Amino acid sequence: MYKCINCGANSLRWVGRCPECRSFNTMEEAEAESAQPKVARFKKKPPEIPPVTVSDVRYANPLNRIPTGIKEFDVSVGSGLVAGQSVLIGGDPGIGKSTLMLQVAERLASGGRKILYISAEESLNQIILRAKRLKIKSETLFFQALNDINEALYAVSDGEYGFIIIDSIQRITTPRSDAAYGGINGLREIAHEITSACLKKNCGIFLVCHVTKEGGFAGPKTLEHMVDTVLYFDSGKRDSHRILRCYKNRFGSTDEIGIYEMSENGLSGVKNPSAYFTSERQPDSSGSVITACLEGTRAMLVEVQALVVPSYMPVPKRVCLGIDGGRVSIIAAVLEKKEGIKLSSKEIYVKIFGGITVQEPAADLPVAASIVSSYMEKPLPSSFMAFGEIGLTGEVRGVANPAARIKEAASAGFGDILIPQSNLKDVKDMKGFGNINFHPVSKLKKIIEYLT
Template sequence: MAKKKTKFMCQECGYESPKWMGRCPGCGSWNTMVEEVEVTQAKGPRGAFQHTATAQKATPIVAVETKEAPRVQTELEELNRVLGGGIVPGSLILIGGDPGIGKSTLLLQVSAMLANRGERVLYISGEESIRQTKLRAERLDVTSPELFIYAETNLELLHSTIEETNPKFVIVDSIQTVHHPEVTSAPGSVSQVRECTAELMRIAKTKNIAIFLVGHVTKEGQIAGPRLLEHMVDTVLYFEGERHHTFRILRSVKNRFGSTNEIAIFEMLQGGLKEVLNPSELFLQERADGASGSTIVASMEGTRPILVEVQALVTESSFNYPKRMATGLDQNRISLLMAVLEKRAGMLLQTHDAYIKVAGGVKLDEPAIDLAVLASIVSSFRDKPSRVHDIIIGEVGLTGEIRRVSRIEQRVQEAAKLGFQRAIIPASNLGGWDYPEGIEIIGVENVSEALREIFS
């Protein structure tokens, strides 16, 4: 009897080695090498997965029709925008997020909306039984004869069920629980995730079926499995949010059929997820009037301007090394802005602790929020509130200059719509666009000038 050959594969990046190593040479992770049995592909038919490759001829690019792929609209306008205008038939969409964030709830609601319009949907659950899925569907008031539920993890049986049911949409919850019968490694391993995703991608492209994949995430927040998984699919969506907040953010990080960095905001209620059409008004409704350390900034999330509140608390430190903590912001950026204040504005902040937070659980990462964060820190340090009806926009450079930001017209228009009376913006953004009525536009060139205008 021939001895089985084994290999060691990194569960983080897929690096293969003939022997075990404590540290993966590919990604540098420790204790991620797992022994797997090498599988030799047999020649000839292999059952349900054997398919004949059809030869296709090369086509001149000028002969290819450029008609836009027909999209299927859902009743959730927020989801349609994140997907680039709707669901593209034959696409493979990956949705990742923390446990309990609402991934299955969102997809079950979308399945019901599509099924109620006569579209056949197959919901494959690898983590719940049919009865458990039915209980969740009753809570969400999901009832439709065109919605089929199937609880299975064997990819061969999933393939047969898709052939029999002939759905237009398929949801697989989750890809880490599905296993290929010819791969000996455990479900969720690099080999299993890669092979199962490749087979589902072939089904989606050949049968023109839109397939949604639910992906687990690691403790660092990345989708578990090989990085190749995100390269194989057409669209990658991240479902974010805090467990103690009702808001959920669906963020697009890859989209072959639309723009990236789009976000959709939902609110988790007892009956499921409800889309938030005006998030700016919702985020600002609990703002305290006349409180120091609070400013409003207009941040661009994809193509949409969102007004959020940036809060700061600066207090004298009781330790030799002051604390710098941030929620919803990059902590390194906070240290950088405080260093600019010390050098360019003469404020002694090295003996003070600083706590910065973006209200509502939103994460901001664009440079246009720098000036608002800086103003919040100064407001708390001086214990002097800024004007309630001010909107502050601008990028801060290391030399103290206020730099130009993109899409200033959309940001100011959103502020004017919500009743703000003044907009502090970079001086280089003045001119070249139509100012909205009812709001005063003030341009500033450096940090000192900006602070004089904000706290005058």
């Protein structure tokens, strides 16, 4: 019996492509579901706790956040952890999952909590060596090397730990011979058992999870449903940089990201992400425009670059990195139709620096400005930054949270802001950011005026 790890479809024989969801290489061997008669399997019984209403004070405790003190991590999980929270954390091999978990464990333990780090992949010797390298000293952080689910369950129920870290869930085995280690049914069962046990004891749990070649979590999708928070550890543009993204969070926003730098002493948060994304910018070069994009509630400056070159192909190339190609094509079409900039005979290359992907409409205006700047070979003055959405008639529309973007730009020394006209009323009374000059734009034409 084979089961698709993506959609759960069954197949009697192995197939390369799932007949249901059409994804490749997702069929894995699984035990057949039991064919017992349905009537005998369930029996009604009164639940331990009867239904309650919202006014029931016993359940009205506010969520007490537990900040780890690692600012970037707290940002990613939405201002700190919650007692009993279950977190799934994935990432490419060697990206630094174990390092991050050790550092988080240390910070949680230094707050006086009892923490258990279960290493199912590395020996005690290896993990202690790493802990020493990371200067971990807490006396309430315990290490254990084990693989058996029953031993892990014992630790949860009898250990009185505040948080337990399992590195990694794929290496925990069940003694049941039919659910082989790594098999999806076994994995689902293990994750279910361990998260349920933790929920009962109000013990927080971190499950480190392998990822597949395509970057998804290895194992059934249900693993993501079982936990409160799903984090994904990604590498940025440079080798030493890592980005921690939150894909699901029952206790906060999912759009927050944390940026880290890996060094011998472990991961440290990048204090000023805007400087990181724009540090290597060459001022006064045509085709480069700074914008502020929102990642959750935090604004970050990123550099948008465009290169416009003549094309000798019947269909000119449009290559986009870090931004949706469709969006760039729309902007190019609007520039051609409304402003008469002949882009249909040009190749357009657009790139967002820093290894992040910008999905916001606010990137439209900077993309348009960088394309026009490269087309005209005229740089935008280096004190300028821009944000705004572009409509198909060439109008520039307002975007969400202009104040946060301007604050970030002002703190990085950008004093001239190309801002959608409709956003101006929200921010023109802003004070305390030095001398900011607002340049309101309501039509794309205005951008061309600034460049000529």
